[in-house]
Amino acid sequence: MFYKLDRAAKISGKTQNSRLRSYDCGGLYDLSLGIFMSDSRSRRKKGVPSPALTLISVSQALLVGEYLSFRRVAAVLGIRQSAVSRRVRELEDELGVSLFERHHAGVRITNAGVRFLQEARAALAQLDQAVKTATAAGSGAVGRISIGILSSLGTGYLRDLIEIYHSRHPEVGIQILESASADNVAAVRKRQLDVAFIMDTTDASGCETLPLWTERIFVMLPEHHGLCERKEIEWADLRKEDLIVRQSEYNRALCDRLTRRLDPNRGGMQKLNVGRDTLMYLVAMGLGISLTTEATAATPFPKVVFRPIARNDELLQFSAAWLPHNDNPALRRFLSLARTLAKDRQNHVGASRALLGSAVIGGLFMSFASAGAFARRLGLSS
Numbered sequence: 516m517f518y519k520l521d522r523a524a525k526i527s528g529k530t531q532n533s534r535l536r537s538y539d540c541g542g543l544y545d546l547s548l549g550i551f552m553s554d555s556r557s558r559r560k561k562g563v564p565s566p567a568l569t570l571i572s573v574s575q576a577l578l579v580g581e582y583l584s585f586r587r588v589a590a591v592l593g594i595r596q597s598a599v600s601r602r603v604r605e606l607e608d609e610l611g612v613s614l615f616e617r618h619h620a621g622v623r624i625t626n627a628g629v630r631f632l633q634e635a636r637a638a639l640a641q642l643d644q645a646v647k648t649a650t651a652a653g654s655g656a657v658g659r660i661s662i663g664i665l666s667s668l669g670t671g672y673l674r675d676l677i678e679i680y681h682s683r684h685p686e687v688g689i690q691i692l693e694s695a696s697a698d699n700v701a702a703v704r705k706r707q708l709d710v711a712f713i714m715d716t717t718d719a720s721g722c723e724t725l726p727l728w729t730e731r732i733f734v735m736l737p738e739h740h741g742l743c744e745r746k747e748i749e750w751a752d753l754r755k756e757d758l759i760v761r762q763s764e765y766n767r768a769l770c771d772r773l774t775r776r777l778d779p780n781r782g783g784m785q786k787l788n789v790g791r792d793t794l795m796y797l798v799a800m801g802l803g804i805s806l807t808t809e810a811t812a813a814t815p816f817p818k819v820v821f822r823p824i825a826r827n828d829e830l831l832q833f834s835a836a837w838l839p840h841n842d843n844p845a846l847r848r849f850l851s852l853a854r855t856l857a858k859d860r861q862n863h864v865g866a867s868r869a870l871l872g873s874a875v876i877g878g879l880f881m882s883f884a885s886a887g888a889f890a891r892r893l894g895l896s897s
Contacts, residue, residue, distance in 0.1 A: 658844065658845040660849055663703065665714060665833075668810070700722065719834075731823050737818060837850070
């Protein structure tokens with residue numbers, strides 16, 4: 516309970532006054548404890564807390580009610596017995612009732628004392644829970660965060676981010692809305708979303724933005740299409756194809772990429788207001804080919820084949836966008852994790868490339884060494 520021995524420092528009154536003020540009884544004696552206040556209390560100026568009715572005095576009275584001895588309570592708290600007796604007596608004077616009957620063998624709780632201690636115990640437990648709840652909410656351990664997404668959660672950075680965050684903060688509710696970048700940014704501005712992950716930050720004015728990860732562009736093909744035989748697709752291969760794209764994914768970033776790589780005057784491109792699955796079915800039916808992100812391509816779909824666009828520099832940049840004055844503690848922790856995860860992935864990619872380079876150089880060196888030894892065996896070396 517709130518008044519147990521692990522709170523003895525507060526109960527004993529040895530804590531500094533500056534700390535005690537935050538636990539003052541200004542609101543405590545307004546709780547319905549079921550005890551009539553004394554005349555002196557009713558005459559006190561409204562809003563001025565009683566010097567007697569504090570959490571320390573109430574907590575000490577609860578301990579006396581538990582141990583039924585002023586001497587034992589004083590020993591537990593490490594203070595003089597007279598100090599405990601004085602605080603409890605001042606509390607009784609303030610309440611206008613006797614909580615305990617004193618005698619040489621100890622104390623006995625009065626009928627009024629039983630009622631007071633019962634209600635006070637419940638009130639302190641409720642206050643303790645309120646402090647814990649406020650602390651958890653302020654630290655982001657509980658609460659809610661709303662996230663706007665555009666990319667698939669099939670695999671990749673975004674899936675890892677949400678999965679790790681949920682495992683670390685299971686008490687935080689996560690609400691996810693999938694929509695176009697422009698719609699998600701508008702929702703962030705209206706405080707309907709805490710953060711949005713978008714491809715194009717051009718229209719994110721008024722928001723803080725942070726680039727986090729990149730994904731390759733993939734082509735979606737019906738399974739019997741001629742381009743399925745290739746491991747990678749060139750942009751030139753798409754110039755005569757019927758291209759269908761989702762309206763929500765046809766934002767400025769993708770539009771500029773298609774305009775640079777394909778003939779801007781070409782026909783045969785349709786922007787459809789459909790979901791991701793519907794677009795997949797249209798491709799599977801042979802009604803056209805489409806473009807998607809690396810995360811989406813990681814999830815197999817019947818009769819659809821995914822092939823990456825050639826050259827690794829054909830990447831789509833994804834960024835987070837949020838309002839700078841959003842004070843949601845859960846958002847702060849989420850963004851902190853997003854930064855850390857993005858940095859770790861970049862370091863991992865750099866280390867992998869360095870390892871690959873070392874392996875290639877090592878392989879070439881071994882090849883040359885083997886070739887020299889072979890030449891010496893044949894007597895070809897001078």
